[in-house]
Amino acid sequence: MNFGVIGAGQMGAGIAQVAAVAGFDVLLRDVEQRFLDRGMAGIEKSLAKLVEKNKLEPSAKEAALARIKTTISLEDFSDSDLVVEAILEDKKIKLELFASLGKIVKPSGVLASNTSSIPITELATASGRPEQFIGMHFMNPVPLMTLVEVIRGYLTSDTTTNLILETAEKMGKTAVQCNDYPGFVSNRILMPMLNEAIQCVMEGVATPQAIDQIMKLGMNHPMGPITLADFIGLDTCLAIMEVLHQGLGDDKYRASPLLRKMVQGGLLGRKSGQGFYKY
Numbered sequence: 159m160n161f162g163v164i165g166a167g168q169m170g171a172g173i174a175q176v177a178a179v180a181g182f183d184v185l186l187r188d189v190e191q192r193f194l195d196r197g198m199a200g201i202e203k204s205l206a207k208l209v210e211k212n213k214l215e216p217s218a219k220e221a222a223l224a225r226i227k228t229t230i231s232l233e234d235f236s237d238s239d240l241v242v243e244a245i246l247e248d249k250k251i252k253l254e255l256f257a258s259l260g261k262i263v264k265p266s267g268v269l270a271s272n273t274s275s276i277p278i279t280e281l282a283t284a285s286g287r288p289e290q291f292i293g294m295h296f297m298n299p300v301p302l303m304t305l306v307e308v309i310r311g312y313l314t315s316d317t318t319t320n321l322i323l324e325t326a327e328k329m330g331k332t333a334v335q336c337n338d339y340p341g342f343v344s345n346r347i348l349m350p351m352l353n354e355a356i357q358c359v360m361e362g363v364a365t366p367q368a369i370d371q372i373m374k375l376g377m378n379h380p381m382g383p384i385t386l387a388d389f390i391g392l393d394t395c396l397a398i399m400e401v402l403h404q405g406l407g408d409d410k411y412r413a414s415p416l417l418r419k420m421v422q423g424g425l426l427g428r429k430s431g432q433g434f435y436k437y
């Protein structure tokens with residue numbers, strides 16, 4: 159199968175890596191060669207780590223690397239059987255991309271988005287092939303996390319869904335299906351919890367450290383909610399809360415004013431060097 163991946167960032171590089179290890183021929187695209195180089199360097203490093211831990215044979219690493227081709231041209235995806243999009247979380251840019259891909263990719267090709275929160279059905283309409291469109295939501299870091307949340311758009315066909323379930327399984331993942339409503343399942347449940355934890359900080363209920371410890375020791379969460387929000391990025395958390403609030407129209411999804419203020423102040427978590435904790 160010709161497996162296309164668009165976007166060579168954190169998620170796209172991870173998806174390309176896992177697809178190549180699974181034996182697919184991968185074509186990876188970004189907008190500039192330097193982003194592709196960065197993505198490929200990340201893939202090489204990640205594969206080397208797997209070899210070091212005896213989770214991958216050195217020959218399998220070389221074979222996987224040889225299966226990944228890179229390009230900056232969208233026209234090169236004309237022969238793709240499946241294209242998974244993992245570009246930045248911006249609805250306008252994703253809509254434009256899928257409108258183009260819908261015209262370029264051969265008629266039998268399936269298009270998928272790794273979006274965390276943008277409606278799959280809306281992206282599907284833009285692609286002009288809504289039955290062959292689906293959400294394929296990998297978790298970060300892709301090589302380590304086993305879940306793929308498979309989101310059926312309003313018009314996604316059974317054939318498309320089955321292809322994605324099979325593909326995810328070949329990639330060594332566990333695929334779980336849901337329907338296209340704001341935040342899907344993962345973020346619909348996770349984000350309000352993180353938002354509530356931030357609200358607790360704002361109200362002085364407890365310190366970030368205490369909140370994290372209570373949830374780790376008391377609920378058996380591997381990571382506390384404040385640490386997790388910093389890891390995901392507070393801007394991303396805010397964007398997803400806005401999607402839930404607008405899409406579901408219920409004030410229970412209102413973003414915490416503290417979350418909003420921290421994003422306004424450029425405190426985005428791990429990626430900016432400071433969020434609730436310093437990095």
Ligand SMILES: NC(=O)c1ccc[n+]([C@@H]2O[C@H](COP(=O)([O-])OP(=O)(O)OC[C@H]3O[C@@H](n4cnc5c(N)ncnc54)[C@H](O)[C@@H]3O)[C@@H](O)[C@H]2O)c1
Binds near residue numbers: 248274
């Ligand atoms: N980071 C996470 O934890 C996570 C988890 C699940 C899903 N997601 C989703 O995955 C997607 C990608 O997130 P990320 O964290 O990898 O972002 P990222 O910023 O690391 O990577 C995005 C990449 O897309 C490239 N890009 C932008 N426009 C492009 C275009 N038109 N064509 C090709 N490449 C383009 C950028 O140059 C960049 O390299 C987003 O939709 C995000 O919501 C992220």
